Amino acid sequence: MVEIATDTDEAVRGIADGSTVLIGGFGRAGLPFALIEAVRRSGARDLTVVNNNAGNGTTGLAALLASGQVRKVICSFPRQKDSFVFDELYRAGKVELEVVPQGNLAERIRAAGAGIGAFYTPTAVGTPLAEGKEVRTIDGRDYLLEYPIRGDVALVRAHAADPMGNLVYRKTGRNFGPIMAGAAKLTVVEVTEVVPLGGLDPETVVTPGIFVDRVVATTPHPQEEDA
């Protein structure tokens, strides 16, 4: 059953040191700021974080990096004009980096949730990011073998949830949310609003509640403070 948590600290309880944490969001859109902040407060360390980016400014994922709780980042695009927190840690050798093409990143996460053992993808064939990966020729085209990325925890921001954990998102804030929700042992979702049972049209549900474990209502977009 889905648990509706009373606050974000309760929502993220029990995250062990060394966990792999899938964090939704693309830039700031769909980033679960309140949950990331709660993980920072929890003190969980030695984390592997999976996100499209490696933090912007000084809040959200950047704050979690700055507090030294992240051992490794798996992402597609760490380098941005405001990724100075990550940049400094990386250059000092204090955080590991695995760069994955964005579509391979998404498909590896989706595969984890879908029970796929591995898959062949054409993306990155012949590039430095293919090094060490198996190549197979299928119907005359080369593909790379890629493995799923599973999370111990997924932190997702959605727009609204019902008591069953069904989720709807807002605009491009959806991004990695639906695929990450399925790919972790524990999926925690922050939403703007928890609506009563029957309050979501079943035809419009994007993430069915079967993929969701805990939901907490938070205020959206605290990120604007340093945007």
Place this chain on the structure above:
Amino acid sequence: MIEHTDQGPLDRDGMARLVARDIPTGSFVNLGIGQPTRVADFLAPEQQVVLHTENGMLGMGPEAHGDAIDPDLINAGKIPVTELPGASYFHHADSFAMMRGGHLDVCVLGAFQVAANGDLANWHTGAPDAIPAVGGAMDLATGAKDVFVMMTLFAKDGSAKLVKECSYPLTGLGCVSRVYTEQAIFHLTADGVVVAETFGTTLEELAQRLDVPLAGAPQ
């Protein structure tokens, strides 16, 4: 081939205008971050082009300003944008399935180098202290049916960017079909590099400055 010796070299808007002109009517198109974004300004409504942004939207509208800015509605460059009637949202795995699955007609990308065989280098300079960041570049290069590159023909140090073989780390193999530069439009074909139009220069001059064999497009 058309040699426009009375106009050119083109400025960035001039290049963007030509890319927009050459996008087939009704195409689904992804415009890369940076210069390619300018192409949107020159697409005519009657072209009925639908813009894709890889963070999960089709039917992307122009940049948002003032009250229209919504933190949940951004493009791949993380710039606030708007939605057009008929827009749709989807998650990342679907967004990249659109590329990889061959549904996206055209993507327009910038480049450090393009090789005569269509190899593309646009994600990494190879500098040892650079932090590698690839984003969706490899997926777009590999997945879109046509990859158009917009770039200057020569780097700041004067070296040509249309080359026999890329020296920078590759983004994709044999994926580029056209290269739009300030001096010429090149079509990369199975038979070699074909010059479609020149601006402020001639095929003969270009042939002297580039290390790849060039042919003029048939009239």
